[in-house]
Amino acid sequence: MLSKTKKTTKFLAAFGVLAVVVTAGIFAGCIGKGGGDTVTLTVAGSTTVLPIVQQCADAYMDKHDNWDIQVSGGGSSVGVRSAAEKTADIGMSSRDVKASEFAEWPSLEVHIIAADGLAVIVHNNNPVDSLSTDHIKKIYTGIITNWQEVGGANMPIVVVGRDSNSGTRASFEEIVLDKELPTSSMLEKNSNGAVKETVAQTPGAIGYVGLGYLDNSVTTVAVDDVIPTTGTVLDGSYPIARNLFVITNGEAKGPIKEFIDFMLSKEGQKIVKDEGFIPVGPTA
Numbered sequence: 001m002l003s004k005t006k007k008t009t010k011f012l013a014a015f016g017v018l019a020v021v022v023t024a025g026i027f028a029g030c031i032g033k034g035g036g037d038t039v040t041l042t043v044a045g046s047t048t049v050l051p052i053v054q055q056c057a058d059a060y061m062d063k064h065d066n067w068d069i070q071v072s073g074g075g076s077s078v079g080v081r082s083a084a085e086k087t088a089d090i091g092m093s094s095r096d097v098k099a100s101e102f103a104e105w106p107s108l109e110v111h112i113i114a115a116d117g118l119a120v121i122v123h124n125n126n127p128v129d130s131l132s133t134d135h136i137k138k139i140y141t142g143i144i145t146n147w148q149e150v151g152g153a154n155m156p157i158v159v160v161g162r163d164s165n166s167g168t169r170a171s172f173e174e175i176v177l178d179k180e181l182p183t184s185s186m187l188e189k190n191s192n193g194a195v196k197e198t199v200a201q202t203p204g205a206i207g208y209v210g211l212g213y214l215d216n217s218v219t220t221v222a223v224d225d226v227i228p229t230t231g232t233v234l235d236g237s238y239p240i241a242r243n244l245f246v247i248t249n250g251e252a253k254g255p256i257k258e259f260i261d262f263m264l265s266k267e268g269q270k271i272v273k274d275e276g277f278i279p280v281g282p283t284a
Contacts, residue, residue: 039255040068045079045092046167047191048210049244052114053092055271056263069259073191076167083247084108089256091247094210095167095174107250113263115278116210117228118172118240121196121218123203128152130222133239136176139206142183147204159186160198160207168192171242172208208240212276230278244277 043053050073057069074082076093083091084105097110120136122128128150131139138144139157148154161182162169173179189195195207200217207218211228214220220227224239232238252260262268269279 037066038068039064039066041070041090041255041259042088043069043071043090043092043246044074044082044088045247046076046094046244047073047193048094048116048168048212049079049092049113049246051212051275052244052272052277053090053246053263055275056259056268059267059271060259060262067255075163075165075190076170077165079167080105080108080247083249086249089248090260093167093245093247094242095170096243097245097247105249109248109250109252110245111248111252111260111264112243112280113246113260113268114244114272114280115233116212116242116244117233117238117278118168118175118208118242119211119214119228120221120223120240121199121207121209121214122221123199123205124217124219125203126152126219128221129219130225133176133224136206136223137178137180140173140177140182140186141180142185155204158202158205159183160195160202160205161186161188162192162195162208163188163190166190168208168210172240175240175242210277214276233278243280 050071054071057071061067061069076095079091079093080097080101082088094116097108102108120131126147128147131150135144135150140159140161144150145157146154147157159182173182187198189198192209192213196209196213196218199205199207226232226238228238228240233241246260246263248256264281266282266284269281270283272279273283
């Protein structure tokens, strides 16, 4: 159990309310300033959270000519470590900060900026459009290996997932696999986009991506007879849901706080919605 000084975050899917509980810290984030009044922020981590933060950064820089916000990926583990070790001003994560990470870096503070559902996707020519959570678990742990076993064609299943730095993978494995290890034959990809592209090009493939990455290049599978949408994530009927975070080393102050406040503002939350994710605050 975490000590009382390290508060955790949990997703609450009831009446569309998401609880935001953050850690307490005293450290001000590192801000690089150059060229007079130029303010430079660096943000790194989750490829799921990246499009939200990038669009927010672009919108904020449009209003503030002296700001330079640099956003890069690398995965949620990179985001946590970058914030903790101050190699970035803000980290991005699509999974909860682990107890072991809080133990190593007790000054970490997390901020929920959006919610998301993890959509299970297959190739467009695959007739299977619905799977149970148990089916998905058995596919990803290598127990079910042919689509014929779940009502599809006689075709081997190509399991596609994320690499070990991915918060998307951590969330998926915690919720669906109950922390069991995935099959050793799983193809590991370094981004949501790479997973989607592989599934779109591989007839027997199955993968998972955040809601913001869905398009008509792949087929979205119902899970336990529920299609992932904003509504089904918020009402709790869709079983694979999570929060999306930004992370700071200690209390957010100065320009770091200004940018996080913008992401949580009506304009920032509208960007969350426009990017296909679920706002945690008002958008109008």
